[in-house]
Amino acid sequence: MTGTGEHGTDYDLIVVGAGPVGENVADYAARRGVRVAIVESELVGGECSYWACMPSKALLRSGHAVRAARRLAGAREALGGPVDAAAVLARRSSFASHWKDDGQVDWLASAGIDLIRGRGRVSGPGKVRVGDRVHTARAVALATGSVPVLPPIPGLAAAKPWGTREATSTDRVPPRLVIIGGGVAGTELAFAFSSLGSRVTLLSNAGLLPREEPFAGEHVAASLAGEGVDVRLGVTPVRVDRDADGIASVVLDDGTAFAAEELLVSTGRRPNTGDLGLEAVGLDPAAGVAVDDTMLVDGTDWLYAVGDVNGRALLTHQGKYQARAAGEAIAARLRATPLADGPWGAHAATADHLAVPRVVFSDPEVAAVGLSEADARDRGLDVRAVEYDLGSVAGAVLHADGYTGRAKIVVDEGRGVLVGATFVGQDVAELVHAATVAIVGEVAVDRLWHAVPAYPTTSEVWLRLLEEYGRPA
Numbered sequence: 001m002t003g004t005g006e007h008g009t010d011y012d013l014i015v016v017g018a019g020p021v022g023e024n025v026a027d028y029a030a031r032r033g034v035r036v037a038i039v040e041s042e043l044v045g046g047e048c049s050y051w052a053c054m055p056s057k058a059l060l061r062s063g064h065a066v067r068a069a070r071r072l073a074g075a076r077e078a079l080g081g082p083v084d085a086a087a088v089l090a091r092r093s094s095f096a097s098h099w100k101d102d103g104q105v106d107w108l109a110s111a112g113i114d115l116i117r118g119r120g121r122v123s124g125p126g127k128v129r130v131g132d133r134v135h136t137a138r139a140v141a142l143a144t145g146s147v148p149v150l151p152p153i154p155g156l157a158a159a160k161p162w163g164t165r166e167a168t169s170t171d172r173v174p175p176r177l178v179i180i181g182g183g184v185a186g187t188e189l190a191f192a193f194s195s196l197g198s199r200v201t202l203l204s205n206a207g208l209l210p211r212e213e214p215f216a217g218e219h220v221a222a223s224l225a226g227e228g229v230d231v232r233l234g235v236t237p238v239r240v241d242r243d244a245d246g247i248a249s250v251v252l253d254d255g256t257a258f259a260a261e262e263l264l265v266s267t268g269r270r271p272n273t274g275d276l277g278l279e280a281v282g283l284d285p286a287a288g289v290a291v292d293d294t295m296l297v298d299g300t301d302w303l304y305a306v307g308d309v310n311g312r313a314l315l316t317h318q319g320k321y322q323a324r325a326a327g328e329a330i331a332a333r334l335r336a337t338p339l340a341d342g343p344w345g346a347h348a349a350t351a352d353h354l355a356v357p358r359v360v361f362s363d364p365e366v367a368a369v370g371l372s373e374a375d376a377r378d379r380g381l382d383v384r385a386v387e388y389d390l391g392s393v394a395g396a397v398l399h400a401d402g403y404t405g406r407a408k409i410v411v412d413e414g415r416g417v418l419v420g421a422t423f424v425g426q427d428v429a430e431l432v433h434a435a436t437v438a439i440v441g442e443v444a445v446d447r448l449w450h451a452v453p454a455y456p457t458t459s460e461v462w463l464r465l466l467e468e469y470g471r472p473a
């Protein structure tokens, strides 16, 4: 594939970063006949495959299954003991492909995509330097992901805390674990390590899962407390030390201290725009990269930024959605075929603005899409929201004894359509796609009365929510 093509460049497209997003940009462009190379400095498959989505979900699943069995008379009696931590860690390692990317490399070859190993830096329009060599292309797509943010707490860096990478790839379960950060990562990993046998303390300077509807964090915090996790919300860590015996301690502004063998920092991530050579093409790495809905970087006609690196939605599925649009848009532009980049066009990631689904794999799960009620009001929408107790739905109480959970829909009164939905409860993750379809399809709420949920499923909560909202006149 290498060699100067008819346009005088080595490739039509060079993708920098072979995480799930870069792979999809490359794949969707290659399927349209674009000559593609992908540059990767670590493992093909990216953060998601080896240190994020896959290993974290594998660490969580067994504990959730045991808790689910405990909630069922007849099943709980069949349980023999605690979670087998060694077996869970082994299963996790297998889901992380033992941190080897051979399978992904074979897939790239089968898709006709060249792999260039090394760190890529943009060295001019259409130019990517890897080591000593400058590769040229008609378009370049950055898919370099995101990097963790370490808060400026005195002593924290010196204490060598775990980040999510170390936590998801560990081979040992610390007796005590202090987690700083009560977002999605901190919440999930609190469940994971508590199930594996760690005594966990979770410290957050805000509420738990602060970006979701308030009842989400409240349900999950209560469940974590029930698991024995010490959840401290609205607290401010001001100092971290690690003593000669290796015990770390986190001190709060009121003097309270928490000691543990291991400390995990999960206080957010930022787009990975540093050390990419952006200055060479007049962009300020610190300002990030702004893109249009085809993922074309503002002010350029050849540079794209897709996935975590553009900061739109730090989620694999949404990045891959952007990648499908961008890969096709790049191919259309390079081949001078028509571009469908208007709202909901094949080459536009319109849903980024309105319908991003989010699942927190906690117990209870939190599954949400679109806008929270507060976000919708901040956007100036005239909304009405209704809620329902999932513990009063027949399908849910059959699913687990003493089922607790809650659901909420947010309706744009002006248009009579859903703009947001949130479900909290055991195994609610699969409920969210129906809401995504309703939002993206702009299905009239009146019409939703004709979408009949099967009895007795947890989906019956949809009917209950409509009843709360009111039947059309």
Ligand SMILES: Cc1cc2nc3c(=O)[nH]c(=O)nc-3n(C[C@H](O)[C@H](O)[C@H](O)COP(=O)(O)OP(=O)(O)OC[C@H]3O[C@@H](n4cnc5c(N)ncnc54)[C@H](O)[C@@H]3O)c2cc1C
Residues within 6 Å of the ligand: 016, 017, 018, 019, 020, 021, 022, 039, 040, 041, 042, 043, 044, 045, 046, 047, 048, 049, 051, 052, 053, 054, 056, 057, 118, 119, 120, 121, 143, 144, 145, 146, 164, 168, 185, 272, 275, 276, 306, 307, 308, 309, 313, 314, 315, 316, 317, 318, 319
């Ligand atoms: C603990 C944790 C759990 C998560 N769980 C989920 C989940 O369950 N569901 C979900 O949707 N999202 C989850 N996420 C978010 C998800 O991991 C990211 O949204 C996703 O990985 C983004 O994909 P990406 O391809 O944009 O970036 P990445 O997966 O980060 O891939 C970027 C790639 O680019 C490479 N790279 C970077 N710079 C260069 C360079 N200069 N040259 C060459 N290569 C380079 C990197 O080595 C990497 O392979 C989780 C995140 C964390 C931290």
Ligand SMILES: NC(=O)c1ccc[n+]([C@@H]2O[C@H](COP(=O)([O-])OP(=O)(O)OC[C@H]3O[C@@H](n4cnc5c(N)ncnc54)[C@H](O)[C@@H]3O)[C@@H](O)[C@H]2O)c1
Residues within 6 Å of the ligand: 151, 180, 181, 182, 183, 184, 185, 186, 188, 203, 204, 205, 206, 207, 209, 210, 235, 236, 237, 266, 267, 268, 269, 313, 314, 315, 358, 359, 360, 361
């Ligand atoms: N299931 C999933 O889809 C999943 C799972 C994990 C991570 N992710 C993604 O990874 C990204 C990073 O996750 P995250 O949880 O690290 O980030 P986040 O932004 O979701 O949460 C960070 C949390 O840390 C808290 N915090 C920040 N500074 C603090 C400080 N000094 N002291 C105490 N608390 C502090 C914040 O209040 C916030 O609640 C997220 O944006 C998410 O999209 C997704």
